[in-house]
Amino acid sequence: MAVNINTVYTTVLFILNKEQRGYIPPAEFNSLAVQVQNDIFESYFPDGNQVNRLNQSNRQNDTEFFDMFKNISYKLFPFEKETNFTYNAANTGFIYTGTKTIYKLGEIVAKTPTSQTGQPANIESVVQLTSKSDYTEITKSKLTLPTANYPICFTTQTAAAIAPATTPQLLIKVSPASATTTLAVNCLFAPTNPSWAFTVGTLGQYIYNSSLSVDFQLDIAEQNTLIINILKYAGIIIKDPQIVQAAAQEAQSEETNLKS
Amino acid sequence: MALLTENNRQYYAGAQGFLAKSTLANQEFTATFDTDLVFGSFNPLETNYALNNFKLYTAAAGVNQYTEYTLAYTVINNVIKITNTIAANTSVVIQLKSENGGQYGNKDAYGSAVEENWGSYSYITLNDIIDNFMVGYIGDGKLIGTVKKSDVLFFAKRGLQEFSYDTLKSIKSQELSIPPSLSIPMPQDYVNYVDMSWVDKAGIKHIIYPTTLTSDPYRIPLQDSDGIPTQDNFGSNTQGTSQIEKRWNDNNLSNLNNELDNNSFWSNIYGGGFGNGFGTNGGQYGLQPEIAQINGWFTINERTNTFSFSSDLSDKLIILQYISDGLAADGDTRVPKMAEEAMYAYLSHAIISTRANQPEYVVNRLSREKTAKLRNAKIRLSNIKLDEFTQIMRGKSKWIKS
Numbered sequence: 001m002a003v004n005i006n007t008v009y010t011t012v013l014f015i016l017n018k019e020q021r022g023y024i025p026p027a028e029f030n031s032l033a034v035q036v037q038n039d040i041f042e043s044y045f046p047d048g049n050q051v052n053r054l055n056q057s058n059r060q061n062d063t064e065f066f067d068m069f070k071n072i073s074y075k076l077f078p079f080e081k082e083t084n085f086t087y088n089a090a091n092t093g094f095i096y097t098g099t100k101t102i103y104k105l106g107e108i109v110a111k112t113p114t115s116q117t118g119q120p121a122n123i124e125s126v127v128q129l130t131s132k133s134d135y136t137e138i139t140k141s142k143l144t145l146p147t148a149n150y151p152i153c154f155t156t157q158t159a160a161a162i163a164p165a166t167t168p169q170l171l172i173k174v175s176p177a178s179a180t181t182t183l184a185v186n187c188l189f190a191p192t193n194p195s196w197a198f199t200v201g202t203l204g205q206y207i208y209n210s211s212l213s214v215d216f217q218l219d220i221a222e223q224n225t226l227i228i229n230i231l232k233y234a235g236i237i238i239k240d241p242q243i244v245q246a247a248a249q250e251a252q253s254e255e256t257n258l259k260s
Numbered sequence: 261m262a263l264l265t266e267n268n269r270q271y272y273a274g275a276q277g278f279l280a281k282s283t284l285a286n287q288e289f290t291a292t293f294d295t296d297l298v299f300g301s302f303n304p305l306e307t308n309y310a311l312n313n314f315k316l317y318t319a320a321a322g323v324n325q326y327t328e329y330t331l332a333y334t335v336i337n338n339v340i341k342i343t344n345t346i347a348a349n350t351s352v353v354i355q356l357k358s359e360n361g362g363q364y365g366n367k368d369a370y371g372s373a374v375e376e377n378w379g380s381y382s383y384i385t386l387n388d389i390i391d392n393f394m395v396g397y398i399g400d401g402k403l404i405g406t407v408k409k410s411d412v413l414f415f416a417k418r419g420l421q422e423f424s425y426d427t428l429k430s431i432k433s434q435e436l437s438i439p440p441s442l443s444i445p446m447p448q449d450y451v452n453y454v455d456m457s458w459v460d461k462a463g464i465k466h467i468i469y470p471t472t473l474t475s476d477p478y479r480i481p482l483q484d485s486d487g488i489p490t491q492d493n494f495g496s497n498t499q500g501t502s503q504i505e506k507r508w509n510d511n512n513l514s515n516l517n518n519e520l521d522n523n524s525f526w527s528n529i530y531g532g533g534f535g536n537g538f539g540t541n542g543g544q545y546g547l548q549p550e551i552a553q554i555n556g557w558f559t560i561n562e563r564t565n566t567f568s569f570s571s572d573l574s575d576k577l578i579i580l581q582y583i584s585d586g587l588a589a590d591g592d593t594r595v596p597k598m599a600e601e602a603m604y605a606y607l608s609h610a611i612i613s614t615r616a617n618q619p620e621y622v623v624n625r626l627s628r629e630k631t632a633k634l635r636n637a638k639i640r641l642s643n644i645k646l647d648e649f650t651q652i653m654r655g656k657s658k659w660i661k662s
Contacts, residue, residue: 058401130410134408
């Protein structure tokens, strides 16, 4: 469940205004919201990597809700989606034709067509993502030569922009593949920018407009972190070291608790 | 979940039946055989029809008279979709091709799909081995945290090759006739021979041995009067016809192994001949066990990549048993379940031992594990049964007469 942007904004304003410290207008808040959401989103990857060391050394707990690695993995679900890539004959590879921004590629699954003469049933295989150099090496060996059961791929970019994109885009080259192969990729998409939209009231006040606002994509569990980190930046804006210090301490304490 | 997914009818008869639920076009019937349906064409008049590994039969409701269905249908992902309308309660049967032609229609679904599936439960495919290995042996908290699938594929195929050479059953064999040229080409997937025998009228095998009496030359350069090889217009040595092979082919082999011909040139020179030496005059060396047999010989001609046989085997029926590497055809890439664990151990050891910075005690442990499991697999696959062993050992008290 996403974090409601109005809840965050009103809480931030409430804390800031309590002692008449200052005020953050919506435009500034929106900038901070984007920044903080990206900060938190980016932190998942090093944090996940660090916490996963417990798994690697068999020190992770097996409880239902206190496995930190599982918890961090879970927080990525709002950004994770299996997406079909489309075969592009001109580039002999697969491209993403959606409008979102791909952040990372996860598991890639290729489905080989079934209607080839004399061939048996449909073959669905996990495609191994390699570097270009590995791709060449693997393709050269007869024992590891990619087959429908063991396809491999590498990423590059299209020779030219393919509309509606205006710049060359991500291209996945799969071997073996043809125009009839379908490619499903478990993608992580970059977060969409949150926005606290408003209308101006009769007294000139800002009135929250829920229909035009965009909530944070982060999981509801991040609401507290969002508020603290926005306060931290807000403290810098309003030049109040107390706010910065208090928020930074709180953020640090939360992070330490998470990773220990 | 049980590993058997076919019912008895699917396994033994290679048939699966359906009932059309309503009178509709484009009705779909999903085959659930272990064998994937291979589809070329529905039309017997088309060449690709022969690619099908099954036939489709229908029978009208309440009638037990099946006829082959040759109107339009498609097969995608083991789902047969019949384009035309078929009536409700029509019986539809998919019959995999079998050596006995199946039980439906004209009983002419001839092929080997059913027989190829029989006994398949004793094997596990290499694909399954790799998938199982990735699940059971790779991951956080395990000995191998992460590995590229192409590495596993490489080691699995290398493992299968090694296992094929000395652990797995040698099931490859060909029945051949020896032509007047006395040479037969090596099988397409040949790696090494196990044995070669000619078969008499009673079907009994008589082993043919390789010989060191002659050799097939690898190169036969033509020489000038000074003995210097001559070259063609492209700068390569010109090659002639082997006189050694001709002499061996023309040779009357009874001179070598027939005791009745002791006074021949051969026996005079070599004293007692090459054969068993019984009753020979002036035998100087006595019996040479390696050639004391009358079944004939073969040589491996590395120049022509053929087996060359001695002239007394001309027109003989032979059986060539050989080993391949298990990777020649998709159907071959399977491992007996008796050796499944040995394959996992092989993979673990291969992956860990080729990695940098692995503790040597772990590599050693895996090495010992691999060896022990391979030994187990060999014992299992050597198929020694106590009853059979006892029966053989009953001959131990026979008197050997001299």
